[in-house]
Amino acid sequence: MSEKGVARVAESESVLRRRATGSAFEWLSTAVRLGLAVVWGWAGLAKISDPAVAAQAVRAYRILPESLVKPVGYGLPFLELALAVLLLIGLAVRVAAVISVVLLLVFIAGIASTWARGISVDCGCFGGGGAVAASQTQYLQEILRDIGFLLMALWLVFRPRTKASVDAWLSL
Amino acid sequence: MSEKNRDGKRTARERMKEERVAREAKDARKKKLLVVGAVLVVLAGAAGIGFAVQSGRSSSDTPKAAPAGAIGPKNLVIPDGPANAPSTLVVYEDPRCPACGAFEREFAPTIDQLQDQGKLYNNYHIVSFIDRHDGGKGSKNGANALACAQDAGYFRAYHDVLYKNQPDETVDSWKDKSKLIDLAKQVPGLDSPTFEACVNTNKYGSWVSAVEQDFDKSGYTSTPTVLLNGKSIYPKNGSEDITPDNLVKWVNEANQGKPLGTTGSASASPAPSSTAAETDPNQAPTS
Numbered sequence: 001m002s003e004k005g006v007a008r009v010a011e012s013e014s015v016l017r018r019r020a021t022g023s024a025f026e027w028l029s030t031a032v033r034l035g036l037a038v039v040w041g042w043a044g045l046a047k048i049s050d051p052a053v054a055a056q057a058v059r060a061y062r063i064l065p066e067s068l069v070k071p072v073g074y075g076l077p078f079l080e081l082a083l084a085v086l087l088l089i090g091l092a093v094r095v096a097a098v099i100s101v102v103l104l105l106v107f108i109a110g111i112a113s114t115w116a117r118g119i120s121v122d123c124g125c126f127g128g129g130g131a132v133a134a135s136q137t138q139y140l141q142e143i144l145r146d147i148g149f150l151l152m153a154l155w156l157v158f159r160p161r162t163k164a165s166v167d168a169w170l171s172l
Numbered sequence: 173m174s175e176k177n178r179d180g181k182r183t184a185r186e187r188m189k190e191e192r193v194a195r196e197a198k199d200a201r202k203k204k205l206l207v208v209g210a211v212l213v214v215l216a217g218a219a220g221i222g223f224a225v226q227s228g229r230s231s232s233d234t235p236k237a238a239p240a241g242a243i244g245p246k247n248l249v250i251p252d253g254p255a256n257a258p259s260t261l262v263v264y265e266d267p268r269c270p271a272c273g274a275f276e277r278e279f280a281p282t283i284d285q286l287q288d289q290g291k292l293y294n295n296y297h298i299v300s301f302i303d304r305h306d307g308g309k310g311s312k313n314g315a316n317a318l319a320c321a322q323d324a325g326y327f328r329a330y331h332d333v334l335y336k337n338q339p340d341e342t343v344d345s346w347k348d349k350s351k352l353i354d355l356a357k358q359v360p361g362l363d364s365p366t367f368e369a370c371v372n373t374n375k376y377g378s379w380v381s382a383v384e385q386d387f388d389k390s391g392y393t394s395t396p397t398v399l400l401n402g403k404s405i406y407p408k409n410g411s412e413d414i415t416p417d418n419l420v421k422w423v424n425e426a427n428q429g430k431p432l433g434t435t436g437s438a439s440a441s442p443a444p445s446s447t448a449a450e451t452d453p454n455q456a457p458t459s
Contacts, residue, residue: 048222051230052381053304056388066389071223074230078222082215092211099215120393130304131393172204 022161030090030162032152036100037087039149044080046127047073057129060121061110079103087156090165092172097156104150108143115139233386235379239322243295248383250322252294252331253287254433259426262295264387264397267314267334268302268341272396275406276335282416284328290432291423296331299387299395300380302341310339310346313371315380317352320370326362333358401426 047054055073058064064072080103086096111123120134123142162168238247261283265272286292298318300311314334321330333355339345346352349371356363356371370376398406398414400422406414409422 048226050304051226052385052388054226055230056304059388060393070227070230074226075219075223078225079215079219081222082218086211086215092207095208095211128304130301132305133394170203170207172200172207 025159026161026163029093029156029159030164032155033087033090033093033162033165036097036149036152036156037084039084039152040080040087040100041084043126044077044084047077047080047124049127053127053129054124057122057124060119060124060130061114062117062119063110063113090162090167093156093162093165093167094160097153097160100153101150101157104146104153108146108150111139111142111146115143231378231381231385233382235376235382237376238379239319239376240325241322242319242379246382246386248297248379248386250296250298250318250327252296252328253292254290254435255293257287257290257293257433258430259291259401259423260293260295261423262297262397262399262402264297264299264390264392264395266299266302266311266395267318267346268300268306268308268311268338268344269395270338270341271394273335273338275396275398276332279414279416279419280332280335282419284332286420286423288435290435291427293433296327297387298380298383300384301387301395306342306344308344308347310344312377312380313346313349313352313374315383316374316376317346317349317356317371319376319379320367321356321359321362323370324362324364324367326359329359330356330362 047057051070051074054077055070058073058076059066059069083096083100083103086092107123107125114121115137120132120137122129122132122136122138124130125142125146160167234246235248239250241251243249243251265276283292283294287294298315300315303309303311318327318331318334321327334352337355337358352371353363353368356367396406397404400409400419403409405419405422408414409418412418
């Protein structure tokens with residue numbers, strides 16, 4: 001084989017390898033995408049049944065003024081559900097991932113802030129929420145859990161290509 | 173064909189190709205922007221529609237009907253004892269809350285006595301947040317039944333019976349309204365078709381929900397919250413623990429030099445009266 005030929009084979013091998021790793025990443029991203037969809041779907045649905053509870057969960061953080069408590073308490077679960085749907089069908093995955101990152105950073109900051117201020121609340125991340133006894137707070141677990149979700153969202157920001165997605169179908 | 177000519181042809185072809193590539197890139201960018209824009213609109217719309225839907229679903233913070241004699245803004249507070257007594261004890265209680273049960277079992281006799289001596293006027297906020305924490309309906313049903321008892325003029329007696337027969341917090345016995353009606357039979361004169369209908373139809377459901385929403389906004393986060401003349405005395409008043417003896421002492425100290433309230437009809441529901449006794453928890457106590 002000529003030198004040129006060898007070079008061409010090596011090149012196509014590396015292309016193949018790149019495609020293979022690309023594909024592996026796409027599968028991993030697909031799993032992360034669906035996982036995050038489940039997280040948002042669960043979080044959203046759990047907050048919808050009783051609007052008063054959702055509002056109280058927001059109020060208990062003592063961060064937002066009363067006029068914003070209901071808009072956030074009532075609207076946030078639907079935003080979470082919309083993110084879940086986008087991630088589930090794989091439409092605008094990077095946008096959904098960026099918004100997920102922003103939301104999760106806000107949640108982590110909110111929980112850290114109540115912890116720092118010594119307010120005893122349940123984060124209300126997956127429904128419930130509101131004030132609890134000081135012995136029942138779980139700030140560290142809540143923050144670590146959200147950091148886990150944050151890492152998932154960050155992965156999708158940088159690797160938004162996934163299998164079985166509307167994005168792929170639209171060749172975005 | 174001259175060299176020049178061939179060069180010219182190639183550059184024309186290349187130029188066309190470049191333009192096509194540029195156009196495709198532009199189209200792809202446009203498509204991407206369109207999708208991103210549409211998605212952002214959908215997300216904002218979802219939050220907005222959610223807010224509208226939940227606003228429609230959420231119960232009003234103004235009750236449709238309040239039990240007879242309820243006082244305060246929107247009539248959310250049940251008064252007990254002489255309205256013109258010199259001291260007021262505000263109590264936030266949940267029918268299912270075990271600490272409230274313990275408080276009532278320890279302090280009810282003392283409080284009843286202070287009321288009957290014209291020394292103390294009670295304002296009850298019957299909240300129902302345990303149903304949220306533990307799930308269930310017992311707090312709401314219990315609060316509604318207490319409102320029904322207030323209507324019938326037997327609030328104090330029924331309130332005492334409920335707390336004496338309180339189930340464990342995690343056992344939601346009072347989701348079954350017939351248990352609440354059974355307990356009403358321990359209060360002579362309370363049980364009647366009107367009372368039973370009131371309990372069974374959840375007549376004061378909107379009031380119960382409004383009282384809870386008022387508590388949500390109060391800044392108080394636990395029950396019982398007990399305020400003597402606007403100052404929290406549970407579980408401690410300053411450095412002193414609350415005990416029946418201390419409660420009597422604190423009331424007497426607060427009442428010094430003031431005329432006692434009218435006694436005689438203490439256990440009946442007083443007529444709607446001044447709302448001045450109801451203190452705003454967000455304001456510093458004035459006394």
